[in-house]
Amino acid sequence: MGRSVAIVDYGSGNIASLEMAFRAVGAEPVVVRQPSDLVSPDAVILPGVGHFGPASADLHGSGLA
Secondary structure, three states, X not given: OOOEEEEEOOOXXXXXXXXXXXXXXXXXXXXXXXXXXOOOOOEEEOOOOOOHHHHHHHHHHHOOO
16 A cells, blocks of 8 residues: 555646656555645645746635645
8 A cells, every 4th residue: 555645736736647646656646625635644745836826826715725
């Protein structure tokens, strides 16, 4: 059983590619869209984007900030 990795989906970033990459190395990715979905993962990934201003607004708007 691989390590659980929460991938925060706040409307930015390539979530599908991250899921595939973590599966390829034996991890168990879980896409998280709200704070209550964060149930004790081994790691949390906040996908980056080229322009963080709008991404930051999306993150705050989702309640995941």
